Amino acid sequence: MKIVTKYGSKHIISTIILGFLFVLPKISFSQNLGTTHTLDIKTSEIIEKKVDSVLLLMTLKEKIGQLVLYNGSWDVTGPPSDVGNKEKYQKLKNGEVGAMLNATSVAGTKELQRTVIENSRLKIPLLFGYDVIHGFKTIFPIPLGESASWDLEAIKLSSSIAAKEATASGINWAFGPMVDISRDARWGRIMEGSGEDPFLGSKIAVARIKGFQGDDLSSNHTLAACAKHFAAYGFAEGGRDYNTVSIGAYELHNTVLPPFKAAVEAGVASMMSAFNEIDGIPATAHKELLRDVLKNDWNWNGFIVSDWASIAEMIFHGYVGDKVQAAERAIIAGNDMDMEGRAYEAGLEQLVKAGRVDEKLIDDAAKRILRIKFRLGLFEDPYRYCNEEREKKEIYTKEHLEASRDVARKSIVLLKNDTNVLPLKKDVKHIAVIGSLGADKDSPIGSWRGMATPNSAVSLLEGIKLAVDKTVKVSYAKGVALGMGDRSFVRELKVNRDDFTGIKEAVALAKSAEIVLLTLGEEAFQSGEGRSQVSIELTKPQQRLFDAVYAANKNIVVILMNGRPLAISDIAEKVPSILETWHLGSESGNAIADVLFGDYNPSGKLPVSFPRNVGQVPLYYNVKNTGRPSNPDGMVFWSHYTDEKNEALFPFGHGLSYTTFKYKDLQISAPSFSTGGNIIVSVTVENTGKLKGKEVVQLYLRDLIGSLTRPVKELKGFELIELTAGESKVVTFTINEEIIKYYTANKKWEAESGDFTVFVGGSSQTSLQTDFSFKK
Numbered sequence: 191m192k193i194v195t196k197y198g199s200k201h202i203i204s205t206i207i208l209g210f211l212f213v214l215p216k217i218s219f220s221q222n223l224g225t226t227h228t229l230d231i232k233t234s235e236i237i238e239k240k241v242d243s244v245l246l247l248m249t250l251k252e253k254i255g256q257l258v259l260y261n262g263s264w265d266v267t268g269p270p271s272d273v274g275n276k277e278k279y280q281k282l283k284n285g286e287v288g289a290m291l292n293a294t295s296v297a298g299t300k301e302l303q304r305t306v307i308e309n310s311r312l313k314i315p316l317l318f319g320y321d322v323i324h325g326f327k328t329i330f331p332i333p334l335g336e337s338a339s340w341d342l343e344a345i346k347l348s349s350s351i352a353a354k355e356a357t358a359s360g361i362n363w364a365f366g367p368m369v370d371i372s373r374d375a376r377w378g379r380i381m382e383g384s385g386e387d388p389f390l391g392s393k394i395a396v397a398r399i400k401g402f403q404g405d406d407l408s409s410n411h412t413l414a415a416c417a418k419h420f421a422a423y424g425f426a427e428g429g430r431d432y433n434t435v436s437i438g439a440y441e442l443h444n445t446v447l448p449p450f451k452a453a454v455e456a457g458v459a460s461m462m463s464a465f466n467e468i469d470g471i472p473a474t475a476h477k478e479l480l481r482d483v484l485k486n487d488w489n490w491n492g493f494i495v496s497d498w499a500s501i502a503e504m505i506f507h508g509y510v511g512d513k514v515q516a517a518e519r520a521i522i523a524g525n526d527m528d529m530e531g532r533a534y535e536a537g538l539e540q541l542v543k544a545g546r547v548d549e550k551l552i553d554d555a556a557k558r559i560l561r562i563k564f565r566l567g568l569f570e571d572p573y574r575y576c577n578e579e580r581e582k583k584e585i586y587t588k589e590h591l592e593a594s595r596d597v598a599r600k601s602i603v604l605l606k607n608d609t610n611v612l613p614l615k616k617d618v619k620h621i622a623v624i625g626s627l628g629a630d631k632d633s634p635i636g637s638w639r640g641m642a643t644p645n646s647a648v649s650l651l652e653g654i655k656l657a658v659d660k661t662v663k664v665s666y667a668k669g670v671a672l673g674m675g676d677r678s679f680v681r682e683l684k685v686n687r688d689d690f691t692g693i694k695e696a697v698a699l700a701k702s703a704e705i706v707l708l709t710l711g712e713e714a715f716q717s718g719e720g721r722s723q724v725s726i727e728l729t730k731p732q733q734r735l736f737d738a739v740y741a742a743n744k745n746i747v748v749i750l751m752n753g754r755p756l757a758i759s760d761i762a763e764k765v766p767s768i769l770e771t772w773h774l775g776s777e778s779g780n781a782i783a784d785v786l787f788g789d790y791n792p793s794g795k796l797p798v799s800f801p802r803n804v805g806q807v808p809l810y811y812n813v814k815n816t817g818r819p820s821n822p823d824g825m826v827f828w829s830h831y832t833d834e835k836n837e838a839l840f841p842f843g844h845g846l847s848y849t850t851f852k853y854k855d856l857q858i859s860a861p862s863f864s865t866g867g868n869i870i871v872s873v874t875v876e877n878t879g880k881l882k883g884k885e886v887v888q889l890y891l892r893d894l895i896g897s898l899t900r901p902v903k904e905l906k907g908f909e910l911i912e913l914t915a916g917e918s919k920v921v922t923f924t925i926n927e928e929i930i931k932y933y934t935a936n937k938k939w940e941a942e943s944g945d946f947t948v949f950v951g952g953s954s955q956t957s958l959q960t961d962f963s964f965k966k
């Protein structure tokens with residue numbers, strides 16, 4: 191379809207902005223994402239003036255239009271094919287829609303933008319939102335996997351490449367990052383976050399936002415980010431998606447909110463409210479959280495979008511009787527935009543006219559959205575992301591795939607390597623790849639895969655073949671099928687889970703091979719939205735396959751591919767080597783081969799605890815001590831399970847290398863400090879093995895006595911270092927008042943005087959420790 195772009199920036203601005211704005215100098219809407227999250231004062235003042243000027247021209251209906259977000263997955267480049275689409279086009283023409291989601295491609299977004307620009311009275315450009323979660327077309331590891339890299343530069347790079355590809359395809363708003371802390375492996379969306387820890391989660395949130403938004407939101411290669419889901423979505427009861435959340439103020443403020451606060455400080459453009467209720471109030475209309483905490487206490491001027499239809503879903507929550515009432519509650523609470531809920535368009539106008547909603551609230555919501563549109567530079571050029579040449583050149587490039595491979599190998603965690611089976615020698619004679627995931631070109635792309643082409647990942651089998659010499663025999667046996675690898679939103683088992691016939695062939699192959707690479711885990715769509723499970727063990731056929739193959743050949747490396755922590759105690763007890771490879775993205779097979787053959791020395795650390803049994807969840811390292819933490823007299827009256835240990839199978843922060851690291855000389859610059867001061871903790875890390883390697887040096891604190899009980903350990907610092915064999919490095923951390931602050935009994939974020947223990951090491955189970963105290 192030929193699209194003629196008639197309206198350039200000057201035309202639109204002259205149509206809608208009051209005359210005095212023309213005398214303003216042309217500015218670039220640069221955004222400083224360093225220590226401060228605000229635009230420079232002059233720039234933001236100019237934007238505010240422009241926003242106010244536009245608002246002055248708008249009718250109530252047009253303002254409400256800005257608060258409406260429509261889904262656009264229909265054939266946008268052709269004529270509207272049904273009544274629904276005709277209606278949508280009409281609303282676009284009327285200026286009754288402010289943003290679209292799921293409309294991709296330059297042709298598609300241009301068509302929609304043109305509909306608005308050429309027909310609506312005020313020609314206010316649309317935002318185009320999309321779930322850019324771990325890549326757009328070039329796919330990076332699932333967010334949980336990528337978090338295992340603890341490499342903030344790598345994470346930022348992956349988001350910036352995703353932004354580059356998405357903006358080349360017409361998108362200017364990413365529904366990411368998801369910053370929900372989760373400690374429940376049953377929850378399917380645990381794959382989409384950065385794990386269980388608020389400190390690590392905050393750092394990763396900032397890295398992703400900086401990757402998406404860059405230093406300049408008006409650049410053609412950056413887009414507006416959206417931190418989601420505000421709040422506590424990862425604390426759904428029983429790990430069941432969308433389920434009720436009951437959470438106290440302590441956990442809410444100390445665990446759930448910190449990554450959102452960090453997102454605000456990083457200048458995040460938008461946030462998405464969550465589907466769940468919190469203690470009786472749907473998050474969508476949670477005034478205390480949305481308006482009081484986020485907008486007022488944190489002084490944030492971005493906009494809040496609801497989740498899909500979550501405003502209208504308050505009817506099902508039993509919180510409101512109809513869409514009008516839903517709209518009333520949501521707008522009063524501070525929810526600015528309605529995603530496909532059709533509640534704002536149904537209710538807001540009449541609510542304002544009836545005096546039930548103050549028009550100032552509509553103004554505030556519209557202004558927040560217009561502000562981001564100005565910062566993106568859309569008023570200057572609404573077609574700035576609609577460049578066909580760019581779309582052809584800048585998506586799925588060699589450079590992006592290379593970056594994806596690098597981030598993928600950094601995300602792999604070596605869980606176990608007892609007899610140093612790994613790294614493999616490249617002159618091995620016969621390698622057997624067993625398990626359906628081994629040849630699977632789709633599952634490594636994972637859930638929330640953007641515009642990825644199905645079956646486009648490099649499989650493990652392909653990666654191995656590419657890595658070794660032609661003389662090495664590489665064979666494959668499927669063993670058993672998993673049958674969940676379907677993108678369809680209907681959860682339907684596609685295979686007979688009682689079919690064990692393939693095991694025979696797998697066993698024969700295992701017997702003949704020198705080394706077995708056994709892939710176990712989950713297909714792409716076993717995790718993700720709506721994919722909660724009561725079981726986190728391997729499926730019965732997979733367990734049978736493991737038993738049979740292990741009996742046939744003990745020289746075995748288990749390669750896990752999964753979107754959630756799995757309970758694999760039995761396997762962990764038996765096999766010497768286990769690699770956690772998550773769903774690694776487009777270059778999965780190559781990245782795994784890099785690690786298997788030692789071309790990359792694994793450096794990943796778990797961002798989430800791996801339970802021994804599903805009965806342990808929620809499981810996390812930063813627990814409270816309880817009043818009965820141990821059993822000095824061997825009696826049962828202490829906090830434990832009688833049939834399983836309390837501890838994780840693989841703890842948070844755990845991950846091995848092909849070399850070894852020794853921690854020694856933990857020192858502290860002074861035994862105490864007070865307000866305004868600090869102390870320096872230093873530790874010497876030595877590479878005691880034979881290979882160069884990377885290590886994530888982790889610092890944890892314990893606040894011994896608080897006005898509220900404190901966790902036994904909390905991550906408060908980490909540094910990724912690289913050491914050659916035999917090399918030592920002194921790593922230092924600064925401890926100041928800011929680091930020891932928490933949400934106290936005073937309902938304030940503050941530090942309390944007292945004694946602390948500091949732990950430093952290569953996992954949350956480190957034992958190297960010393961003490962200090964703090965006085966206010």
Ligand code: NOJ
Pocket residue numbers: 291321365418497498719
């Ligand atoms: C629902 C999901 O919860 C949210 O994360 C996503 O951004 C929207 N759907 C839009 O796809």
